[in-house]
Amino acid sequence: MTNKVRIASASLAGCFGCHMSLLDIDERLIDLVAQIEFDRTPLTDIKQIGSCDVGLIEGGVCNAENVEVLKAFRRHCNILVAVGACAINGGVPAMRNQYSLAECLEEAYLSGSGIDNPQIPSDPELPLLLNQVHPVHEVVWIDYFLPGCPPSADTIFTFLDELLSGRPIQFAYRQIHYD
Amino acid sequence: MSPSFKIDGVTVPFEAGQSIMEAALAAKIYIPHLCHNPEFHPHGSCRLCCVTTDGRSVAACTTPALDGMEVANETHEITTQRRLLLKLLFVEGNHVCPACEKSGACQLQAVAYHCGMLAPEFVHFYPRRAVDASHPETIIDFNRCILCELCVRASREYDKKGVFSIGGRGIQAHLMINSPSGKLGDSRFSAADKAARVCPVGAILPKHRGYEVPIGKRLYDQESISRVGDVAAHQERDHDE
Amino acid sequence: MVEDKPKQTLQNMLNDRESDPTHLLQTLIEVQQAFRYIPHDAIDRLAESLGLGRAFILGVIEFYSFLHLEPRGEYDILLSDNATDQMQGSRLLAELLSRRLAVPIGGTRGDYRVSLGYTSCTGMGDQGPAALVNGRAVTRLSSERIDRMVSLIEQALPLDQWPSELFAVTAGVKRRDIILNSDYSAGAAIRHALEHGPEALLDLLEQSGLRGCGGAGFSTGKKWRFCAGAEAAEHYVVCNADEGEPGTFKDRYLLQAHADRLFEGMTLCAAVIGARRGFLYLRGEYRYLLEPLHKTLQQRREHNLLGRSILGRQGFDFDIEIHLGAGAYICGEESALIESLEGKRGIPRNRPPFPVIQGYRGMPTVVNNVETLANAAMIAQQGAAWFRSVGTAQSPGTKLLSISGDCERPGIYEFPFGTPIGEILAACQAHHTQAVQIGGAAGRLIPATEFGRTLAFEDLATGGSFMVFNQGRELLKAIDNFSRFFSHESCGFCTPCRVGTSMLVRQLGKVMVGHATTKDLDELATLGTLMRQTSHCGLGQTAANPILDGLEKFPGIFQARLRSTSFEPAFDLDASLQEARALTGRNDPGAHLEGGGV
Numbered sequence A: 001m002t003n004k005v006r007i008a009s010a011s012l013a014g015c016f017g018c019h020m021s022l023l024d025i026d027e028r029l030i031d032l033v034a035q036i037e038f039d040r041t042p043l044t045d046i047k048q049i050g051s052c053d054v055g056l057i058e059g060g061v062c063n064a065e066n067v068e069v070l071k072a073f074r075r076h077c078n079i080l081v082a083v084g085a086c087a088i089n090g091g092v093p094a095m096r097n098q099y100s101l102a103e104c105l106e107e108a109y110l111s112g113s114g115i116d117n118p119q120i121p122s123d124p125e126l127p128l129l130l131n132q133v134h135p136v137h138e139v140v141w142i143d144y145f146l147p148g149c150p151p152s153a154d155t156i157f158t159f160l161d162e163l164l165s166g167r168p169i170q171f172a173y174r175q176i177h178y179d
Numbered sequence B: 001m002s003p004s005f006k007i008d009g010v011t012v013p014f015e016a017g018q019s020i021m022e023a024a025l026a027a028k029i030y031i032p033h034l035c036h037n038p039e040f041h042p043h044g045s046c047r048l049c050c051v052t053t054d055g056r057s058v059a060a061c062t063t064p065a066l067d068g069m070e071v072a073n074e075t076h077e078i079t080t081q082r083r084l085l086l087k088l089l090f091v092e093g094n095h096v097c098p099a100c101e102k103s104g105a106c107q108l109q110a111v112a113y114h115c116g117m118l119a120p121e122f123v124h125f126y127p128r129r130a131v132d133a134s135h136p137e138t139i140i141d142f143n144r145c146i147l148c149e150l151c152v153r154a155s156r157e158y159d160k161k162g163v164f165s166i167g168g169r170g171i172q173a174h175l176m177i178n179s180p181s182g183k184l185g186d187s188r189f190s191a192a193d194k195a196a197r198v199c200p201v202g203a204i205l206p207k208h209r210g211y212e213v214p215i216g217k218r219l220y221d222q223e224s225i226s227r228v229g230d231v232a233a234h235q236e237r238d239h240d241e
Numbered sequence C: 001m002v003e004d005k006p007k008q009t010l011q012n013m014l015n016d017r018e019s020d021p022t023h024l025l026q027t028l029i030e031v032q033q034a035f036r037y038i039p040h041d042a043i044d045r046l047a048e049s050l051g052l053g054r055a056f057i058l059g060v061i062e063f064y065s066f067l068h069l070e071p072r073g074e075y076d077i078l079l080s081d082n083a084t085d086q087m088q089g090s091r092l093l094a095e096l097l098s099r100r101l102a103v104p105i106g107g108t109r110g111d112y113r114v115s116l117g118y119t120s121c122t123g124m125g126d127q128g129p130a131a132l133v134n135g136r137a138v139t140r141l142s143s144e145r146i147d148r149m150v151s152l153i154e155q156a157l158p159l160d161q162w163p164s165e166l167f168a169v170t171a172g173v174k175r176r177d178i179i180l181n182s183d184y185s186a187g188a189a190i191r192h193a194l195e196h197g198p199e200a201l202l203d204l205l206e207q208s209g210l211r212g213c214g215g216a217g218f219s220t221g222k223k224w225r226f227c228a229g230a231e232a233a234e235h236y237v238v239c240n241a242d243e244g245e246p247g248t249f250k251d252r253y254l255l256q257a258h259a260d261r262l263f264e265g266m267t268l269c270a271a272v273i274g275a276r277r278g279f280l281y282l283r284g285e286y287r288y289l290l291e292p293l294h295k296t297l298q299q300r301r302e303h304n305l306l307g308r309s310i311l312g313r314q315g316f317d318f319d320i321e322i323h324l325g326a327g328a329y330i331c332g333e334e335s336a337l338i339e340s341l342e343g344k345r346g347i348p349r350n351r352p353p354f355p356v357i358q359g360y361r362g363m364p365t366v367v368n369n370v371e372t373l374a375n376a377a378m379i380a381q382q383g384a385a386w387f388r389s390v391g392t393a394q395s396p397g398t399k400l401l402s403i404s405g406d407c408e409r410p411g412i413y414e415f416p417f418g419t420p421i422g423e424i425l426a427a428c429q430a431h432h433t434q435a436v437q438i439g440g441a442a443g444r445l446i447p448a449t450e451f452g453r454t455l456a457f458e459d460l461a462t463g464g465s466f467m468v469f470n471q472g473r474e475l476l477k478a479i480d481n482f483s484r485f486f487s488h489e490s491c492g493f494c495t496p497c498r499v500g501t502s503m504l505v506r507q508l509g510k511v512m513v514g515h516a517t518t519k520d521l522d523e524l525a526t527l528g529t530l531m532r533q534t535s536h537c538g539l540g541q542t543a544a545n546p547i548l549d550g551l552e553k554f555p556g557i558f559q560a561r562l563r564s565t566s567f568e569p570a571f572d573l574d575a576s577l578q579e580a581r582a583l584t585g586r587n588d589p590g591a592h593l594e595g596g597g598v
């Protein structure tokens, strides 16, 4: 047993930008890594999430698989964090909420331009889409929100650093932004 | 002796007839606000400026200052209240800041930053609202309208055109354009109108201009609105230059 | 069909109007009555003749529930949807109507014969379930009455040929006290004012301690004094007969049975403040009273109690016009009412300035409730001591209550202030009472442990609504009904109420269907408190009362429906895949989501 803090992360309906920002922490990451270890993340090979201290969720909830992953994270993580605009309010993917799912799929697979074999995919391997994209806090309880598209490396670092050291989490003015 | 009152313990002089907001602005004390713009009649609709005095919550922009009154403004309790109001505004519309040209110079964002709002947290309404791109120079994105009625007031009181009105009621309340088709391109609106420069958010935007100021260097990117001031005032200054 | 109506009618209707924008709302109501909607021609013509923007006019139309941009059926049926109507089975009757007439609730039949929908409380709580057909009140609905209505509609018999008993509105006074037991003598109050002068009358009113009966309880004498003291070219007196508070119908009774007292009170006020014009703002639901009220006004003119040189006093000229509302509860708020009188959307104004300083057309204006004005007339006639002979020191006199819900004798009751709730319940023969909602949806929910409290401004104030719920009732349903009422009636001006009322409904809905957790209750309380503290007007400040009182006084009714999980999703997970299942034709296990939270 180590007493390192176990962190998992996932990208739902997001663009991996938030994960990029996490990597952007640069050399400070090395200090961090000494204190943490990664469970399931896009950076590791672990497929099933195990018991974790912190879960970082990027992206909103757009399909059935997102729901399952999110619930698994909630079950296994003590602290679950919504990271970035899409997790927090659906972000750009939620712009499809202006249309019905039928309209979206018809445009994408049936009537849009450059389509040669028009049909709506129905393979059981594919996760079904929800009729709307939702922010993660509408599906599970979220303990903390890190805004930004993506949140800056500095914001993520400050958050992790203060969390690990047990200090109250406080951001400087420049560390909170929604874009 | 001229009359005075206190905001969070700081003495603020005022002239008879001034509102708490007017006196505070003159004394350079920031009271968060969205629907207030000193150039127009006070409105009192966003409720962001609510302060407490005598145990009552009142809108600073519509409440007259009284000699000797004690006003609480930036207390923990009131800031929490303001965050809630901001959250309501965020979930009521569709605010995709990363895709909004106003981001960084948006007063809704700026007040939310000032009040330390991390996320809207409530359940989102995701209303279906249109974008009106019919005007050659100006675009209206109703998804971002917070119903502050500044454009309504500017067009009615200043431009004397009455281009904007409010329709519906309750959560269905919405901004409307006065023209035969209901479209901006068909109205008497011009990009030179005062109404083109008063919107605190990204609902009324000039066309053909994007990323002139890079992200990170925008109005509120580095410094709080409490020091930078209203975006409308900056837009007015840019216009005069 | 609607469109066939000769354009000429519209032309005439509009030509009759002077080009005064304050006539907008009243003209729109007439156009709606004549055409069953507001045709686009009418909007264009009005825009031109009144010098208003089209969007402005559309904004007014969209504000009032009784104005429509799409044609309604020849028979436009609106069922009163108050909690008490529902308790009397109104929802089932609506479904029955819907089936029998083949029209969806909330829709219009293809042949435009009939429209069906719900509307906020129509003020018939003691004789419900009630409805409006083309604006006329129909009471005591039953399946038998519905059958009759259906056949009348299918025969296309014009409304004025329907059997009159369908429209019968009974007075239903069950208890009288000093006010209702005293005889009114025409002109006595006005004569008193003319003989002794305005100052003496103001003193008399102040001595009587009369307080506003619309709910807020402001001293009537003071209000009139402020207005009289405001220098201006014109002064106005307005009677607030909007009576929109769910469960209130005592003003309806006064308008029906004692309009003379009310007009006397308005004239008295005019004498004191120096008004030449007065308005009665009558809620659209009481349109059926328009004719008798006009008749009473005419009689008063004939008796020189209105018009020029009233009772022979040179220079005392005063007359009263009736303005109709059009389905907007907020127009009962005095400054919204004034906006509405000026033909606009009923958005509450900022105060100060108060209406007594700047009201109608910016002039000093007294706005009083029907009962207040009628009482003022009686006080001028009978004296202050007479009024003070009952009631409490802080709440002198009596209060008219509209009692409805679970009791054997619903109706109008006049009780002295200071009467305990338990005594009122005994008088109306309510048994096994679980709770009373006092003061309407905006009022307070009182549990049985508090039935010793009294009717008084210093304890339980009410505009007159008194709704009784017995132990068999699901209180949560009533709370849900009231919350929906507010989200429907919010004017949409200020953030906390515009967004908050809708959020409360959604959040309470989660409780109702058993999908909520304690976190959701916390959120209800947080939102409700925010609305109470920061809303612009009384509507938003009180809209969360039913929920906040429910949480405080009846926590069990919420908790019984909670999930034991700590958090539940905001939406039904599996249902949100339904559209995708339909589009892909899938129904495999992977095409479903287990409900519930983590």
Ligand SMILES: Cc1cc2nc3c(=O)[nH]c(=O)nc-3n(C[C@H](O)[C@H](O)[C@H](O)COP(=O)(O)O)c2cc1C
Binding pocket: C211, C212, C213, C214, C215, C216, C217, C218, C240, C241, C242, C243, C244, C245, C329, C330, C331, C332, C333, C334, C335, C367, C368, C369, C370, C372, C373, C537, C538, C539
């Ligand atoms: C949302 C709202 C609705 C109201 N509705 C009514 C009403 O229907 N009738 C009424 O007399 N007063 C109503 N009032 C109170 C009025 O604003 C005002 O206080 C009253 O008409 C004054 O008359 P009074 O002093 O005689 O009571 C309402 C207030 C609010 C905030």
Ligand code: SF4
Binding pocket: A178, B094, B095, B096, B097, B098, B100, B101, B102, B103, B104, B106, B107, B108, B109, B144, B201, B202, B203
């Ligand atoms: S208007 Fe402001 S808050 Fe809304 S999306 Fe644009 S930047 Fe964000």
Ligand code: SF4
Binding pocket: B144, B145, B146, B147, B148, B149, B150, B151, B152, B175, B198, B199, B200, B201, B203, B204
């Ligand atoms: S468009 Fe802008 S200025 Fe006009 S009401 Fe909306 S937010 Fe206010």
Ligand code: SF4
Binding pocket: C330, C348, C489, C490, C491, C492, C493, C494, C495, C497, C498, C535, C536, C537, C538, C539, C540, C541
């Ligand atoms: S509280 Fe409600 S009804 Fe009153 S002004 Fe605000 S939105 Fe309108």
Ligand code: FES
Binding pocket: B032, B033, B034, B035, B036, B043, B044, B045, B046, B047, B048, B049, B050, B059, B060, B061, B062
């Ligand atoms: S700034 Fe005062 S209410 Fe909007």
